[in-house]
Amino acid sequence: MFFETFDGTRLAYEDYGQGEPIVFVPSWALNSDMWEYQIPFFTERGYRCITLDRRGHGRSERPSTGYDLDSSADDIAALLNHLDLRNVTLVGHSTGGAEAARYLARHGEERIARVAFVSAVLPFLKLTEDNPEGLPEAVLEANLQQFRTDRPLWFGRQAQVWYATHLGHDVSPSLIDWTLRQCMSASPWATQRLFEATFHFDHRASLRDIRIPTLVVHGAVDASAPIDVTGRRTVRLVPGATLKEYPTAGHGLFVTHRDELNADLLEFVKA
Template identity: 35%
Template structure:
């Protein structure tokens, strides 16, 4: 079932609510530059196990409204708070992929873990997506600037290149086109402005706010958010569990979907 939830005047987020209404809720936050549809292969299976899967299109993406403003992690996490409160969700597993993982971390700090029982970070773009002093991992700011420029000049080509980075294991040409089409449902300016947030926002101070059980899911071959991101998060988040996918890249929830779905379910059940 799909519907929109107003998060502020003139801005509504598209939400898909899949599975039993009384099931344990998993709220999925997609990464850059996609939308909730990227978790199709979780929605296919996890409701069979009794989970209520809730997919959200972030503002500017998918079927959500596309304002000119509001693409900071603070605003994006505030939007998630409105979705949780509007749906009356409790005991939530908050699952964020890539930039969505960064937004989930900001949510935990900014909203004091409001109604979140456990956190799942899937190849999260954290604690920093870009390199900095004493942090040699991720992209340089200049490399992200190039992505932003490509967004403004040839977004379909950018998405095609990004698809090749996203999946370590072979994908079919139709699947790659499906991935590109998902990205093209976003506004170009939304894609650019969230890339600015990826480039500039840091989450080091947010990590101490996380006190709920946390699962860190990361592919060793990740070319977008290097595996070192997951290692650092595991070291810095108290009593976190680390799920490593030896042969997967950034799209681990697709390329290792059976193992990932099993691991996510196991993590929820044990915590």
């Protein structure tokens, strides 16, 4: 299914089940298919599950503009308005978590009952004088240079780290290939622009203004979004937020720790 967002871009979404809505926002470079292990779980328990292919990803159109977090937030708002969703549980993974946070800052909490930041790249990644926990700009530039030089190789190397396979997680070569095919299907232009925008965006002030129930889920061995830079700092900023740390999880915990994640999200939604 498709809808048009604020600038006329046609975006794809999927809508399953009936009941209280849960909107899943995918990770950078991935699309709706990444939630394969969450959507059936929640629809079978009486929830309506909606997920969005952001612009430049999946089945959505690939314009040359709109790869900043304000545009991402406005695209989410357009989807919620299109379906007139209310009492929503908003779940965002990685960059999807940053987009969910930006949605709350720009569009408020009227339609949102609760938010879950899963492996989210929050609150602020860039090293600055007032953000000594951040990462140097050189880290961004090194990744972008590798990305521009050999994008398939860059994603191939990241896949092992993504799933923390060195810890013995049962992730098959076929599953890793499935992840890589999703990443490679996204627009190179879109993924690069969004990567840069996410690295440079400061969410610290807006996170302090969140007043709805907030769950932060993060892997303690997440190499893509180190927990000391992201999850542990996020939970200190959001009033009343709860942190669930998975000691052996990397960034791709929606696969490696699917049962634990689903159970924690279900408990959060029911509460």
